[in-house]
Amino acid sequence: MTLAETMVAIERDEFAAEMNLAAGTKAFRRAIREHELFDRLSELAKENPSEVAERIETISRSAVDERYENPFDTALSAYLMALCDVAGPEIASKIVQAVLRTPKTWWASGLARELLLQTVAMGAIGVGVDWRNYARVNEWFVALHSSSGRETTMRELLDAVSAGQPTGRVSNVIEFPPPEARTMSHVVPKAFLKRKKGSARPQNIAAARKRA
Amino acid sequence: MRYDNLSVMETIIGEGGSSDKASIALSTSKNRRIPNQRMPERSPQSMYAAKQLHAKGSRQLRSLRSTYNCVGMVFANRRTFIEPEQIPIILQDDEYTEVVKEDDLMPGDVVLYEDPQTGDIQHVGLVLASEVMFQTKKIRVLSQFGRDGEYIHDLHDVPNLYGKTVVKFYSESRKAT
Numbered sequence: 001m002t003l004a005e006t007m008v009a010i011e012r013d014e015f016a017a018e019m020n021l022a023a024g025t026k027a028f029r030r031a032i033r034e035h036e037l038f039d040r041l042s043e044l045a046k047e048n049p050s051e052v053a054e055r056i057e058t059i060s061r062s063a064v065d066e067r068y069e070n071p072f073d074t075a076l077s078a079y080l081m082a083l084c085d086v087a088g089p090e091i092a093s094k095i096v097q098a099v100l101r102t103p104k105t106w107w108a109s110g111l112a113r114e115l116l117l118q119t120v121a122m123g124a125i126g127v128g129v130d131w132r133n134y135a136r137v138n139e140w141f142v143a144l145h146s147s148s149g150r151e152t153t154m155r156e157l158l159d160a161v162s163a164g165q166p167t168g169r170v171s172n173v174i175e176f177p178p179p180e181a182r183t184m185s186h187v188v189p190k191a192f193l194k195r196k197k198g199s200a201r202p203q204n205i206a207a208a209r210k211r212a
Numbered sequence: 213m214r215y216d217n218l219s220v221m222e223t224i225i226g227e228g229g230s231s232d233k234a235s236i237a238l239s240t241s242k243n244r245r246i247p248n249q250r251m252p253e254r255s256p257q258s259m260y261a262a263k264q265l266h267a268k269g270s271r272q273l274r275s276l277r278s279t280y281n282c283v284g285m286v287f288a289n290r291r292t293f294i295e296p297e298q299i300p301i302i303l304q305d306d307e308y309t310e311v312v313k314e315d316d317l318m319p320g321d322v323v324l325y326e327d328p329q330t331g332d333i334q335h336v337g338l339v340l341a342s343e344v345m346f347q348t349k350k351i352r353v354l355s356q357f358g359r360d361g362e363y364i365h366d367l368h369d370v371p372n373l374y375g376k377t378v379v380k381f382y383s384e385s386r387k388a389t
Contacts (some may be wrong), residue, residue: 013261020254020262021358021373023282023335031373067277069252107253118273 003044003051007075010037016074028107032078045082052083055096060102065142069104076108084115092118235291240305248292254278254359262360270366278359282336285356286322296333299324303382311381314349317342318385321354325370325377334374339381340364 001009009015013039023030033036045052056079059072070076076099084092092115099105099112238246248265254262259276283294287302300310303322311317318338325335337355344350351367360375367379 007371013258014265016258017262017265018373021266021371022276022375023333023358026332027296027334027373066253068255069258071255071258104252118362139333143360145306 001041003041006037006040006044007055007079007114009054010041010078011072011075013071016071019074019077025107025110028077029081029111031149032074038078038082041078041082042085046086047114049083049087052079053087053091055079055097056083056167060098063102066104069106070102070108072102073105073108076102078103078112079112080108080115220242228230230270236288238288238294240291240302240324241307242305244301244305245273246287246293246294246298246302248284248288249280250291251279251293251359259361263358266357266371267358267362272364274354274362274364278361280356281358282356285362286336286338290356299333299336306384308382308384311383313353314342315380317351318383320385321381321383323351323355323367324382325374327375328378330367334377335370 015035019028019031019035022031056076059076062072065071080095080099083095087095096112096115098109100116102108105112106145230288234249236248236250238248263273263276269335277290279292280288280290281293283296283299284290286290287299288294298321308322311321319339319341321339323337323339324333325337328331335355335357339351340354341352345382352364353367354364355370356362356363357371370377
C-alpha cells in the first residue's frame with residue numbers, strides 16, 4: 001500500500017465511523033494508534049513527511065459544508081499524530097497551525113491546540129514532556145509542572161506565549177526569547193478593554209496597571 | 213495577532229470549563245461543574261457509514277446523532293460531550309450506589325463498561341429491561357456508541373473497539389424500606 005492509498009483509506013467515512021466509536025479523547029487517540037492504517041501511515045510518513053504535510057495544507061484550504069463537521073476531522077487527527085511523531089517542533093508548529101485554520105474540526109483542533117502548547121512550552125520553558133501519554137492538556141500540564149523541578153505556573157506559560165508572539169517571523173513558526181530575556185507582562189482581558197465609560201471599575205484597574 | 217493567540221491559549225487551558233463557549237452549564241448535585249463541550253454534527257454520509265458498520269446482531273438503531281457521546285446521553289440529556297473520566301465524580305456527587313446483584317436491576321439504572329486492566333471506563337449506557345427468558349437473564353441496554361448513534365442492544369453486544377470489558381451497574385434510586 002502506497003502513502004497515497006493509505007491516505008485515501010484513512011479519509012474514508014468508514015475509518016471515521018470506526019474511530020468515532022470512542023467514548024472520549026483518550027480512547028479516540030488510542031484507537032487511532034492501534035489501527036493498522038495508522039501503523040502504515042507512520043512508517044510511510046517517516047520516509048516522506050512532506051507529502052503528509054502537503055495533504056494537511058490542502059485539506060485546510062478546502063471548502064466545507066458549514067452545517068456539518070469537517071469530513072476530514074478524523075483523518076487530520078491521524079496525520080497530525082503520525083507527523084508529530086517524526087517531525088521536529090518547527091514543522092509540528094506549522095502543521096498544527098494549518099489544522100487550526102481548518103474550519104469545523106473537533107478532534108483534530110483539540111489535538112492541534114495541545115501540540116501548539118507543547119511546542120510553546122518546549123521553546124519557552126525548555127521542558128519536553130511527551131504529550132501523547134496524556135488525554136487532556138490539564139493532565140499534561142500537571143506532569144510538566146512536576147517534571148520541571150521548579151515552579152512553572154500557568155501565568156508563566158501565558159507570559160511566555162505573550163512575549164513570544166511579537167518575535168515571530170514571516171513564517172508561521174513561533175519563536176520565543178530565552179526565559180531570562182523575557183519580561184513580565186500583564187494580560188488585560190479583551191472584555192475589560194471594551195467596557196463603556198459608565199462601568200468604570202474594570203477600566204480603572206486597567207489604567208492602574210498601566211500606571212504601575 | 214498577539215491577543216488572538218492568547219485567546220486560543222486561554223481556551224486550551226480552560227477547555228470544557230465555564231469560559232469555553234462550546235460548553236454548557238452543567239453541574240453535579242453537589243454543584244461541582246462538569247466539564248463538557250458541544251460537538252458539531254457529522255454529515256449524513258458519515259453517519260450512514262456508521263450505521264452500516266454497527267447496525268447488526270442484537271442492535272436496534274434508535275437515533276443517528278453525533279453531537280453527544282455516551283456519557284452525554286446518560287448524564288446530560290443528549291446535549292453535550294463529557295469525558296468518561298468525569299463519571300466517577302458524577303456517581304459520587306449524585307449518590308449513585310453499585311447494584312451488585314443483577315436481580316436487583318431496574319430500568320433506568322446505569323451500566324458501565326470498564327477495562328479490567330486499567331479501570332478506564334470505555335462505555336456507559338442505561339438499562340432498558342432486565343428479564344428472565346427461558347431461564348436466561350436478558351438485559352437490554354440503550355447507549356450511544358461514541359458519536360456513531362444510539363442503539364438498543366444486548367448487554368454484551370457492544371463494538372469490539374471497547375475491548376474486553378467488565379460491566380458494573382449503578383443506581384441512584386431510593387426505595388422506602
